[in-house]
Amino acid sequence: MERMLRQVGADTLSWLQGLGRATVMWIRAAYRVPKPSDWMLVIRQVYSIGVLSMAIIVLSAFAIGSVIALQFYTQLARFGAEDAVGVGLALVLLRELGPVVTALLFAGRAGSAITAEIGLMKTTEQLSIMEMMGVDPLRRIVAPRLWGGIISMPLLTLMFNTVAIYGGVVVAVHWLGADSGGFWSGMQNAVELWDDLGKGMIKSVVFAVVVTWIAVYQGYDCEPTAEGMGLATTRTVVMSSVLILAFDFFLTLLMYGDFR
Amino acid sequence: MESEYLIEIEDLCLTRGEKVVFDGLTMRVPRGGITAVMGPSGTGKTTLLRVIGGQVRPDRGSVRLNGADVCRMSRAELFRARRDIGMLFQSSALFTDMDVFENVAFPMRVHTDLPEDTIRDLVIMKLNAVGLRGARDLMPSQLSGGMARRVALARAIALDPDLIMYDEPFTGQDPIAMGVILELIKQLNDALGASSLLVSHDIHETVEIADYVFVLADGKVIGEGAPKELQQHQNRRISQFMRGDPDGPVPFHYPADDLQYDLLSEAG
Amino acid sequence: MRMRTIEISVGAFVLAGMLAAVFLVVQVSGINVSQSEQTYKLSARFDDVAGLRIRSKVSMAGVTIGRVTDIAVDTEFGEAIVTLEIDGAPGGLTADTGAKILTEGMLGARYIGLIPGADEEMLADGDEIIETQGAIVLENLIGQFLSNMGK
Numbered sequence: 300m301e302r303m304l305r306q307v308g309a310d311t312l313s314w315l316q317g318l319g320r321a322t323v324m325w326i327r328a329a330y331r332v333p334k335p336s337d338w339m340l341v342i343r344q345v346y347s348i349g350v351l352s353m354a355i356i357v358l359s360a361f362a363i364g365s366v367i368a369l370q371f372y373t374q375l376a377r378f379g380a381e382d383a384v385g386v387g388l389a390l391v392l393l394r395e396l397g398p399v400v401t402a403l404l405f406a407g408r409a410g411s412a413i414t415a416e417i418g419l420m421k422t423t424e425q426l427s428i429m430e431m432m433g434v435d436p437l438r439r440i441v442a443p444r445l446w447g448g449i450i451s452m453p454l455l456t457l458m459f460n461t462v463a464i465y466g467g468v469v470v471a472v473h474w475l476g477a478d479s480g481g482f483w484s485g486m487q488n489a490v491e492l493w494d495d496l497g498k499g500m501i502k503s504v505v506f507a508v509v510v511t512w513i514a515v516y517q518g519y520d521c522e523p524t525a526e527g528m529g530l531a532t533t534r535t536v537v538m539s540s541v542l543i544l545a546f547d548f549f550l551t552l553l554m555y556g557d558f559r
Numbered sequence: 560m561e562s563e564y565l566i567e568i569e570d571l572c573l574t575r576g577e578k579v580v581f582d583g584l585t586m587r588v589p590r591g592g593i594t595a596v597m598g599p600s601g602t603g604k605t606t607l608l609r610v611i612g613g614q615v616r617p618d619r620g621s622v623r624l625n626g627a628d629v630c631r632m633s634r635a636e637l638f639r640a641r642r643d644i645g646m647l648f649q650s651s652a653l654f655t656d657m658d659v660f661e662n663v664a665f666p667m668r669v670h671t672d673l674p675e676d677t678i679r680d681l682v683i684m685k686l687n688a689v690g691l692r693g694a695r696d697l698m699p700s701q702l703s704g705g706m707a708r709r710v711a712l713a714r715a716i717a718l719d720p721d722l723i724m725y726d727e728p729f730t731g732q733d734p735i736a737m738g739v740i741l742e743l744i745k746q747l748n749d750a751l752g753a754s755s756l757l758v759s760h761d762i763h764e765t766v767e768i769a770d771y772v773f774v775l776a777d778g779k780v781i782g783e784g785a786p787k788e789l790q791q792h793q794n795r796r797i798s799q800f801m802r803g804d805p806d807g808p809v810p811f812h813y814p815a816d817d818l819q820y821d822l823l824s825e826a827g
Numbered sequence: 828m829r830m831r832t833i834e835i836s837v838g839a840f841v842l843a844g845m846l847a848a849v850f851l852v853v854q855v856s857g858i859n860v861s862q863s864e865q866t867y868k869l870s871a872r873f874d875d876v877a878g879l880r881i882r883s884k885v886s887m888a889g890v891t892i893g894r895v896t897d898i899a900v901d902t903e904f905g906e907a908i909v910t911l912e913i914d915g916a917p918g919g920l921t922a923d924t925g926a927k928i929l930t931e932g933m934l935g936a937r938y939i940g941l942i943p944g945a946d947e948e949m950l951a952d953g954d955e956i957i958e959t960q961g962a963i964v965l966e967n968l969i970g971q972f973l974s975n976m977g978k
Contacts, residue, residue: 339830346833350840389855424652428711431612432666433641435634439669454844461847464855487857494882496856 321516327435328442328515337443344447348409348511352455355408356401360459363400364466367391372471381471382481386489388467393495394555397460399547402506405452406539410514413444414535417518418528426519441515448511449504456503498554505546510539565590565722565754566611571620573603573610573778580606581617582778593748593755595765595786598775599800604758605649607775608724611756612644613637625721642670645715645723645753649730651707653699659686659710660695666717685713688750689743705736709743716747722754723747729761741768762803766790774800866893867917867952868910871926871939875961876907878937879928885911887941895939911939911956922948925958937962 371384417440420426426436471477490496514535521531566588573581580603588594596604609615611622613629622629624640632640653662663682667673673681686692689709699707708728715723728744729737745768748755759765765772766786774782774789774797782789782797790801799807815821852858876898885893897910913920923944930937942958950956 342837343830343833345837345840350836353840353843393851393855419655423655424648424650425654427614428646428648428652429654430614431641431644431646432669433638434666434669435638451840454841454847457844457847457851460855461850464851483854484857486855490856492852492856492858496851 317516317520320520321512324437324441324516324519325445325512328437328445337438340439340443341446341450344443345451348413348444348447349451349454352405352408352451353458355404356455356459357462359400359404360462361466363396364388364392364463365470367396367463368467368470369475372475372477381475381477382485384467384471384477385482385486388471389464389486389490390495392460392463393490393499395499395547395551397456397463398499398502398506399543401452401456401459401503402510402543403540405448405455405507406510406514406536406543409448409451410510410535410539411532413448413511413514414518414521414532415528417441417444417515418521418523418531421519421521422523422525422528424523441519444515445511448514449507452507452510453500453503456500460499501554502547502550505550506543509542509546513539513542563590564588565625566756567621567623568611569621569623571610571617571622573606573615573617579778581610581620584620584775584779586773586780586783588754588756589771591752591754592770593744593757593768595757595759595769595772596775597758597760597762597765597772597800600760602775603778604760604775605726608646608726608756608758611724612641612646642666642718643721645718645720647708647711647715647723647725647728649727651699651704651711653702653707653711653714655699657699658695659691659697659699659702662699662710663714663717666714670718681717685717686710688716688747689713690739703736705732705739708732708736708740712740712743712747716751716753719751720753722756723751725755725757725759727759727761728757729759729764737764744768762801766801776800865916866912866914868896868912869920869950869952869954869956871909871911871956871959872901872904872906873909873926873928873959873961874906875964876909876928876937877962877964878930879909879939879962880937883936884938885913885941886938887943892941907961909939917952918949920950921946922950922954923958924950924956925960926956927960928962930963 367388368384371387372381375381375383375387417426420436420440426440429436429439468479468482472479472482517531517535517538521527564587566586568584568586568588571581571584573579584607586596596607598604606615610617611624611629613632616630620630625643627636627640629637629640653659654665657665660682663685664678667678667681671678683692683695686695689712691706691709691713694702694706694710699710702710725744728740732740741764744755744757747753757765757769769786772783772786772789773780776796782792782794784792786801789797792798792801795807805811879895879898881895881898883895884891885895892915893911893913895909896912899908899910900906901908911926920941921944923946925942925944927940927942928937929940941956944958
């Protein structure tokens with residue numbers, strides 16, 4: 300009994316310590332105005348985080364968009380409401396699936412890569428030697444990756460939504476023969492710029508902060524061994540995924556829940 | 560007023576978890592020349608370099624570098640002070656995403672506003688000094704261990720530091736690479752007019768180049784002096800280490816029960 | 828050299844993101860921002876608003892002209908006080924405009940339908956709509972039907 304209590308206490312404390320370290324890291328890395336030369340580092344990161352994730356995002360978006368359209372179409376056609384496919388597809392994507400699936404894919408593709416990269420730098424003492432050279436690795440290594448991730452993910456979400464809707468059009472309109480006019484006008488009537496697109500993008504920004512923060516922190520804080528790096532990479536993906544889903548629930552509740 | 564000593568360490572104490580790393584360590588490293596810190600593995604020699612570089616904060620004591628206490632510097636002051644220190648890690652720690660040229664150019668790019676032409680000339684000179692001018696377009700993964708260490712050395716001296724610290728520069732090198740490094744340390748120290756602090760347990764090489772040696776054990780300095788003096792030291796512990804005798808006051812056996820008792824006792 | 832390709836592809840990436848944003852704004856949401864420029868408020872009392880929510884539509888002749896922004900209860904009279912936000916400047920609705928709580932389709936969402944009147948005067952900001960008809964609750968309807976059957 301006493302051992303169990305002690306264990307719970309120790310776990311809580313180490314968890315809080317981790318949160319504290321992550322916060323200090325975030326403040327040190329992000330606080331301070333970036334210099335023009337820092338922007339080059341950020342651009343490099345947008346490339347390796349954002350541009351290189353595009354392929355998987357676009358492919359998944361097309362697949363998911365067309366599958367949703369297919370499912371909606373077959374169900375709605377029974378009530379003769381094929382025109383509603385566009386509405387359902389757009390709302391489901393803009394509000395939920397766009398931000399959430401992009402963030403999950405991003406965590407698997409870019410988040411794990413960030414953790415592994417920083418972890419490797421730590422294990423091979425590159426961060427340490429940088430510090431000894433009088434260069435702060437938080438600003439040189441961590442900050443550009445944080446900004447790169449936070450810039451990239453909302454852009455990827457926009458692309459995801461667009462491609463997924465296009466995938467839906469291909470299936471519902473071009474293949475199954477739903478009326479193109481009804482599809483688009485129904486969508487345009489139902490979709491609100493702020494309520495649907497705007498709030499969805501806010502979710503995406505929140506997820507971007509959560510995932511890149513976790514990824515960078517896990518790399519920076521990992522145990523400097525090959526084993527530690529592997530563990531940290533796994534933790535990045537697991538923690539990001541769980542937190543994305545949890546945050547999504549609360550954000551949905553806050554944004555769309557009718558409670559006062 | 561410049562002190563005669565570059566580094567003055569006073570009553571340094573540091574514990575990590577249960578382990579006492581330093582227990583009242585006091586040493587003064589003279590300006591100029593090559594100073595070596597020796598001692599068996601696990602005596603915190605590498606940690607000592609990190610304390611001097613301000614990466615590890617001690618529990619107690621002071622470390623004065625050029626008269627300024629490293630342990631009481633703010634983060635920004637520390638980063639400024641480190642520009643005058645060149646450090647060579649045991650693992651070389653080259654930046655894997657940059658080629659050899661960029662690795663050596665890195666300190667110049669971040670700390671100076673020199674034009675690109677000047678940086679190029681300087682990098683080529685530094686690489687020439689370590690004999691790797693021809694390897695400037697290679698990536699770190701294409702280098703052998705010895706070459707990587709020489710590139711790291713060129714990077715360490717990129718800004719012409721006052722103090723160069725070497726962490727186990729001879730470990731894991733083949734005899735030729737070892738000879739090259741040995742020669743380079745000597746040459747660079749003289750050419751730059753810098754002071755070198757070298758941490759090692761390779762006795763023969765160290766004795767060859769060091770002007771002054773500290774021997775560390777149990778978190779304290781147990782002996783200091785010119786290398787030749789130390790080998791003749793009357794303290795058996797020092798002379799054992801300096802001559803590399805397998806047994807002596809530092810026992811061959813890790814503390815254990817009597818062998819006979821161990822063999823006769825039941826398993827488990 | 829390598830930095831240039833990186834810069835170009837990052838530029839293309841950001842551009843693609845922008846284009847996607849434009850597509851989503853124009854083609855998918857069909858920009859209905861213009862409506863939110865100017866609005867004014869009206870209130871209405873209903874005996875029953877079951878199913879009506881904040882942000883429910885307010886429409887006239889099937890065209891959405893506003894939203895519900897607040898629903899409160901007046902315990903003294905047992906009535907619901909609903910605040911409506913109507914797009915545009917005041918002056919478009921006559922003082923005897925009626926308000927009805929309707930349902931979109933069979934099982935759809937509740938919304939408020941406004942029925943134009945014939946008065947000379949117009950509703951101003953903050954005015955109350957007098958002529959109202961509350962929500963038709965299916966249970967009540969069935970109850971009435973059954974009791975009529977019994978007669």
